[in-house]
Amino acid sequence: MARGSTRPTSRDVAQAAGVSQAAVSLVLGDKWRGRVSEATAERVREAARDLGYRPNLAARNLRLGRTRTVLLVVPALTTEFFAGVYTGAARVAAEHGFGVVLYPSPEGIGPARDPFASAQAALDGVIASSMAADALTAIRGEALPLVMLDSDPAGSLGAATVNLDIADGVRQVAEHLLSLGHRRFIHLAADVPSWTFEVRARELAARLAEVPGTSVRTARAPISIEGAVASAEAALSAPGARPTAVICDDDQLAAGTYKAARRLGLRIPDDLSVTGVDDLALATAMDPELTTVHLDAELFGEHGMRALLAVLEDRAPESGDIPVQLMVRSSTAPPR
Amino acid sequence: MARGSTRPTSRDVAQAAGVSQAAVSLVLGDKWRGRVSEATAERVREAARDLGYRPNLAARNLRLGRTRTVLLVVPALTTEFFAGVYTGAARVAAEHGFGVVLYPSPEGIGPARDPFASAQAALDGVIASSMAADALTAIRGEALPLVMLDSDPAGSLGAATVNLDIADGVRQVAEHLLSLGHRRFIHLAADVPSWTFEVRARELAARLAEVPGTSVRTARAPISIEGAVASAEAALSAPGARPTAVICDDDQLAAGTYKAARRLGLRIPDDLSVTGVDDLALATAMDPELTTVHLDAELFGEHGMRALLAVLEDRAPESGDIPVQLMVRSSTAPPR
DNA sequence: CGCCTAAGGTTGTACGTATAACTTCGGTTT
DNA sequence: AAACCGAAGTTATACGTACAACCTTAGGCG
Incomplete structure (x- = not known):
C-alpha cells in the first residue's frame, strides 16, 4: 500500500484545472452560481474526479467550527434495541448531512468517565441514553448540545428529553x-x-x-x-x-x-x-x-436525532412521548 | 445553554498562565521536560483546568495529519456478536490512544456506497467485516490501511486478514x-x-x-x-x-x-x-x-485492532486463525 | 466617451494546534 | 575575560479548507 503518497488537496485540484484553490472550494461546495462559469465548474469537477480528491475533514471541521457529527451514547451494546435506536438516528442524521458516532459506554472500555477521549472525533452534539450520573456530568461539563433519551424530564438540567411512553x-x-x-x-x-x-x-x-x-x-x-x-x-x-x-x-x-x-x-x-x-x-x-x-426503537432514535437537530438550530424540539403497544402473545393466560 | 460562548483555546490558557501558546502545547503535550520549568508547567496545567480547556481535535488532526481514529465496519448491528468485536477492538485501541468509530453498514442508512460520508471523522484506518464487494472497492479507493475480518486471505487484494478458524x-x-x-x-x-x-x-x-x-x-x-x-x-x-x-x-x-x-x-x-x-x-x-x-468475539476484535496497529506502524501483523470451540449442549442426541 | 455594473474569477486570511528554529540569560569552563 | 552552554522560554509557520474582500475585463448605457 502506498503509505507515503499524500492525498490530493484542493490546491492540487486547482492546479490540475488551471484555477485557484478558492474556485475549487466554491465549485465543490456548490456555492459557485454566478461566481464561476459552467465550463470552468465542469473542468474543476473533472479534475477532482480524476485525482480522486476528497476534502480533508479535519481542515473543514476546523474552518467551519462544526463537524456535522454527533455522538450517540448507549449503555453497552448487547441488544438489538440500541441497534434500532442507532439506525433511526443515523437515518435522520444522514438526511441532514450529519454522521453519528457510537459510544457504547463503560465496562472495560478505556476511561469510563470520558466518552470524549474515546470519540476522537470533534462533536456538534450528543444523544445520551440511560447514563450513569458521572458520565452525564462529564457531558454537561462540555456544554455540548444534548438530548437525553428516556430520562427524567424534571431532572435533566434543562437538556431536551425524548421519552418512550x-x-x-x-x-x-x-x-x-x-x-x-x-x-x-x-x-x-x-x-x-x-x-x-x-x-x-x-x-x-x-x-x-x-x-x-x-x-x-x-x-x-x-x-x-x-x-x-x-x-x-x-x-x-x-x-x-x-x-x-x-x-x-x-x-x-x-x-x-x-x-x-x-x-x-x-x-x-x-x-x-x-x-x-x-x-x-x-x-x-x-x-x-x-x-x-x-x-x-428506530422511531425512538429518529425522534432523538430530530430533537438534537432542533437544539442545534435553536428551535424548540417537539414534545410528547412516543407511544408503545402491548403485544399479547402466548405467555399470559388466566391463573389456574 | 450558552451556545454563543466559544470554547477556550490553547491561546486563552496561555494568556491566563502568562506564557506563550507554544508553552501550553508543550506542557499539555507532555513534551516539556528540559524546555519548561516545573513551576511554569504547573501554572499552565492549573490554568487549563480552571478554564476547562479541551484541545480542539479538528485542529490537532489537521496539524498532525492523523486522527488516531479507526472505523469498524460491521454488517448491520443486530446481534451481540459485533458488539463483542467492537468491545475488544475498542479496548486495544484505547490502550494505544486510539478511538473506534462504528459504521453499521447498508440497509436504510444514507448512501450505502460510502461509509466515509457517514463517518465524518477523518480516519487513520479501517477494520471491515463481511462486506459487500462494492463497499470494499470504495475503501480500496481510499487507499486507507485496511484489515479485513473473516475474509478470503487469497482474495483480499493484499489487505491484512484476521480470521476465526x-x-x-x-x-x-x-x-x-x-x-x-x-x-x-x-x-x-x-x-x-x-x-x-x-x-x-x-x-x-x-x-x-x-x-x-x-x-x-x-x-x-x-x-x-x-x-x-x-x-x-x-x-x-x-x-x-x-x-x-x-x-x-x-x-x-x-x-x-x-x-x-x-x-x-x-x-x-x-x-x-x-x-x-x-x-x-x-x-x-x-x-x-x-x-x-x-x-x-472480543478476542476477534482485539486481534483485528492489533493487526491494524501493526499495519499502521509498518510491522507485519501476526498470522494464524483464532481457535473456536464446540459447546455440546442439549440440542443434539443420537437419531432415533 | 466615460462610468457603472455584472460576470468571473483571484488574493488573502483565519480556524487551533504542534513543533522547528530562534532568543535570552545566568552560570561554567578554559 | 572570552567563549560556551544548557535552561527556559518565544516566534513563526504549516496543516487544508471556506469565504470575505478585492481585482479585472467587457459590455451597456446615459
Missing part, C-alpha cells in the same frame, strides 16, 4: 394481567439506576395499589438472561403463596424467567404468566411466544 | 453429529455472500463427502430468526426420508429452526438435532440449550 406500557401490562384475573405478582426489576426503570416500578406499584387484594414481590437482576435466572428462581420459590405472574422490566429478564420456570417445573402460561418489555426478536423465538410491550 | 468449527460439528450416528443432514445456510459462509459450506460438504451413506440438503435463509423459519420448515417437510440433524450457519438460524420444528411437532433433540454457530446468549436461553460453536 413507558408508563403507558406498564399500565397496559397491568390491565392485561388484572383482567385475566391475576392478583399475586412478581416484579422482576432491572438492577440498573435509570429513570426508565424507576418509572416502571412507580407506575406498576401505583396501579396495583388501586386494586384490593393484590400483592407484589420485587426482585432485582442485572439485565441479562443469565443474570435473571437466579433472581427469578429465588422469587418464585420464596415462602408464601406463589405469585401467578412475573412482570419483567425487559425481554431478557423474561427469558431468564423462562429458564427459572423450567428448572422449577413450572409451565408457562399454565402455571405462570410472564411479560416483558422491548419486543426483541427473542420474544417471538421463545416458546411460548412472549407477551411484551413493543418499543419502536 | 471457522473451518475447524465446522469440522467439530460434523464430527460430533457423525459420531452420534447422524447421516441425513440439512445445512441451513446464511443467504449472505460472505467468505465465512462459503467456508462453512465447503468444509461441511468436504467432510461429509468422506463418509459413505451421508446426504445433505442445503436450504438458505437470511440471517434472522423469522427468516429461518420458513426455510427450515420447507426443508424439513420436503419429500424423502426426513433428515435427523440441522446444521445451521448461526444461532439465529438455529432459533428459527426450533420454531419450525415446533410447528411440525418435532421434538428437539429426540426427533431432530440442531446446531448453531456463534454461541449468543440466545443459545443457552433456548429450550433445549443449543449445541453450538463458540466464537470469542
Whole structure:
C-alpha cells in the first residue's frame, strides 16, 4: 500500500484545472452560481474526479467550527434495541448531512468517565441514553448540545428529553394481567439506576395499589438472561403463596424467567404468566411466544436525532412521548 | 445553554498562565521536560483546568495529519456478536490512544456506497467485516490501511486478514453429529455472500463427502430468526426420508429452526438435532440449550485492532486463525 | 466617451494546534 | 575575560479548507 503518497488537496485540484484553490472550494461546495462559469465548474469537477480528491475533514471541521457529527451514547451494546435506536438516528442524521458516532459506554472500555477521549472525533452534539450520573456530568461539563433519551424530564438540567411512553406500557401490562384475573405478582426489576426503570416500578406499584387484594414481590437482576435466572428462581420459590405472574422490566429478564420456570417445573402460561418489555426478536423465538410491550426503537432514535437537530438550530424540539403497544402473545393466560 | 460562548483555546490558557501558546502545547503535550520549568508547567496545567480547556481535535488532526481514529465496519448491528468485536477492538485501541468509530453498514442508512460520508471523522484506518464487494472497492479507493475480518486471505487484494478458524468449527460439528450416528443432514445456510459462509459450506460438504451413506440438503435463509423459519420448515417437510440433524450457519438460524420444528411437532433433540454457530446468549436461553460453536468475539476484535496497529506502524501483523470451540449442549442426541 | 455594473474569477486570511528554529540569560569552563 | 552552554522560554509557520474582500475585463448605457 502506498503509505507515503499524500492525498490530493484542493490546491492540487486547482492546479490540475488551471484555477485557484478558492474556485475549487466554491465549485465543490456548490456555492459557485454566478461566481464561476459552467465550463470552468465542469473542468474543476473533472479534475477532482480524476485525482480522486476528497476534502480533508479535519481542515473543514476546523474552518467551519462544526463537524456535522454527533455522538450517540448507549449503555453497552448487547441488544438489538440500541441497534434500532442507532439506525433511526443515523437515518435522520444522514438526511441532514450529519454522521453519528457510537459510544457504547463503560465496562472495560478505556476511561469510563470520558466518552470524549474515546470519540476522537470533534462533536456538534450528543444523544445520551440511560447514563450513569458521572458520565452525564462529564457531558454537561462540555456544554455540548444534548438530548437525553428516556430520562427524567424534571431532572435533566434543562437538556431536551425524548421519552418512550413507558408508563403507558406498564399500565397496559397491568390491565392485561388484572383482567385475566391475576392478583399475586412478581416484579422482576432491572438492577440498573435509570429513570426508565424507576418509572416502571412507580407506575406498576401505583396501579396495583388501586386494586384490593393484590400483592407484589420485587426482585432485582442485572439485565441479562443469565443474570435473571437466579433472581427469578429465588422469587418464585420464596415462602408464601406463589405469585401467578412475573412482570419483567425487559425481554431478557423474561427469558431468564423462562429458564427459572423450567428448572422449577413450572409451565408457562399454565402455571405462570410472564411479560416483558422491548419486543426483541427473542420474544417471538421463545416458546411460548412472549407477551411484551413493543418499543419502536428506530422511531425512538429518529425522534432523538430530530430533537438534537432542533437544539442545534435553536428551535424548540417537539414534545410528547412516543407511544408503545402491548403485544399479547402466548405467555399470559388466566391463573389456574 | 450558552451556545454563543466559544470554547477556550490553547491561546486563552496561555494568556491566563502568562506564557506563550507554544508553552501550553508543550506542557499539555507532555513534551516539556528540559524546555519548561516545573513551576511554569504547573501554572499552565492549573490554568487549563480552571478554564476547562479541551484541545480542539479538528485542529490537532489537521496539524498532525492523523486522527488516531479507526472505523469498524460491521454488517448491520443486530446481534451481540459485533458488539463483542467492537468491545475488544475498542479496548486495544484505547490502550494505544486510539478511538473506534462504528459504521453499521447498508440497509436504510444514507448512501450505502460510502461509509466515509457517514463517518465524518477523518480516519487513520479501517477494520471491515463481511462486506459487500462494492463497499470494499470504495475503501480500496481510499487507499486507507485496511484489515479485513473473516475474509478470503487469497482474495483480499493484499489487505491484512484476521480470521476465526471457522473451518475447524465446522469440522467439530460434523464430527460430533457423525459420531452420534447422524447421516441425513440439512445445512441451513446464511443467504449472505460472505467468505465465512462459503467456508462453512465447503468444509461441511468436504467432510461429509468422506463418509459413505451421508446426504445433505442445503436450504438458505437470511440471517434472522423469522427468516429461518420458513426455510427450515420447507426443508424439513420436503419429500424423502426426513433428515435427523440441522446444521445451521448461526444461532439465529438455529432459533428459527426450533420454531419450525415446533410447528411440525418435532421434538428437539429426540426427533431432530440442531446446531448453531456463534454461541449468543440466545443459545443457552433456548429450550433445549443449543449445541453450538463458540466464537470469542472480543478476542476477534482485539486481534483485528492489533493487526491494524501493526499495519499502521509498518510491522507485519501476526498470522494464524483464532481457535473456536464446540459447546455440546442439549440440542443434539443420537437419531432415533 | 466615460462610468457603472455584472460576470468571473483571484488574493488573502483565519480556524487551533504542534513543533522547528530562534532568543535570552545566568552560570561554567578554559 | 572570552567563549560556551544548557535552561527556559518565544516566534513563526504549516496543516487544508471556506469565504470575505478585492481585482479585472467587457459590455451597456446615459
